[in-house]
Amino acid sequence: MSSPSNQPRQLEGRVALVTGAGGGIGKGIAQVLAERGAAVCVVDIDAGAAEETSTELQKTGAQAVALEADVTDESSIAQAVRSAISEFGHIDICVPNAGVIATGGFEEREHHTAADWAVTSDVNVFGTVTTIDAVADHMKQRRSGSIVVISSQGGRAPRGASLSPGPPIFPYLVSKAAEIQLTHHLAIELGQYNINVNAVCPGTVWTPMWERIAGNRKSTDGSAADASPRELFEQVLAAKHPLSREQTPIDIGKAVAFLASDDAAQITGQALNVNGGAVLN
Ligand SMILES: NC(=O)c1ccc[n+]([C@@H]2O[C@H](COP(=O)([O-])OP(=O)(O)OC[C@H]3O[C@@H](n4cnc5c(N)ncnc54)[C@H](O)[C@@H]3O)[C@@H](O)[C@H]2O)c1
Numbered sequence: 001m002s003s004p005s006n007q008p009r010q011l012e013g014r015v016a017l018v019t020g021a022g023g024g025i026g027k028g029i030a031q032v033l034a035e036r037g038a039a040v041c042v043v044d045i046d047a048g049a050a051e052e053t054s055t056e057l058q059k060t061g062a063q064a065v066a067l068e069a070d071v072t073d074e075s076s077i078a079q080a081v082r083s084a085i086s087e088f089g090h091i092d093i094c095v096p097n098a099g100v101i102a103t104g105g106f107e108e109r110e111h112h113t114a115a116d117w118a119v120t121s122d123v124n125v126f127g128t129v130t131t132i133d134a135v136a137d138h139m140k141q142r143r144s145g146s147i148v149v150i151s152s153q154g155g156r157a158p159r160g161a162s163l164s165p166g167p168p169i170f171p172y173l174v175s176k177a178a179e180i181q182l183t184h185h186l187a188i189e190l191g192q193y194n195i196n197v198n199a200v201c202p203g204t205v206w207t208p209m210w211e212r213i214a215g216n217r218k219s220t221d222g223s224a225a226d227a228s229p230r231e232l233f234e235q236v237l238a239a240k241h242p243l244s245r246e247q248t249p250i251d252i253g254k255a256v257a258f259l260a261s262d263d264a265a266q267i268t269g270q271a272l273n274v275n276g277g278a279v280l281n
Contacts, residue, residue, distance in 0.1 A: 026255075071130055098131075102171065103116050156271075202255065203275025242276065
């Protein structure tokens with residue numbers, strides 16, 4: 001069900017830049033976009049991870065390049081965009097996906113810290129802004145482009161108290177809501193240049209980020225102390241998701257591929273849940 005294969009190569013000839021594509025959801029997005037025919041620029045702060053994803057894509061016959069960049073550093077991401085254009089000639093699809101849940105020590109904390117607010121704002125919000133800023137002039141000149149921001153279902157309206165994640169995650173949730181608001185504003189601003197801007201809101205995806213969330217729950221919730229991180233993940237799936245199964249990085253990639261394709265040419269300013277029905281707004 002989650003395989004990217006046997007899909008039409010609807011993105012043939014397009015070039016995509018995906019941040020945070022060294023692992024987790026970003027890697028799944030890169031795999032689907034490559035499978036659909038796009039050349040992929042794999043951007044990550046972790047150069048080795050970016051190289052690994054890029055090499056894996058190349059082994060499937062796809063065109064890919066690894067680019068080390070820190071999205072919180074405007075000159076770093078601008079340089080990655082220049083390298084991408086020099087490698088493939090242009091960029092059609094931009095996916096600001098790189099994100100963080102909190103600073104170090106999050107797994108043991110019952111409350112958020114000033115450093116959590118700073119890092120989630122810096123990477124998740126400002127890093128999305130720097131990435132889009134770095135490609136926007138290029139897309140405007142070409143009067144063409146698709147931007148797909150990776151936000152979160154956590155950026156939508158909170159669920160009831162018993163189902164909501166606790167205070168340590170508040171800075172992250174607020175940063176993800178900001179990304180949705182940014183998507184709305186940019187859709188209005190960039191529409192006149194034939195650039196569509198949408199967001200995908202993943203639900204519950206087993207990645208290193210989710211392992212940290214489970215780690216936090218294990219140490220701060222006595223009833224969770226004996227469960228493994230994966231068991232806690234599965235409990236959340238069973239409790240909150242009408243479809244009762246996990247979303248994978250490939251599932252998220254498929255939604256991104258749709259929003260970046262001609263099939264979504266009339267869709268802009270939207271935030272699409274890919275969350276098994278866990279949040280319905
Ligand atoms: N995992 C989930 O359940 C879930 C749910 C909703 C939304 N999301 C969102 O999906 C995106 C990816 O999450 P994930 O679970 O794959 O996380 P992850 O921690 O597994 O991967 C994040 C990737 O981003 C990279 N990165 C971190 N900081 C960076 C920086 N400053 N510059 C460049 N790259 C950087 C990391 O090296 C890593 O490869 C995030 O925006 C996250 O908020 C995840």
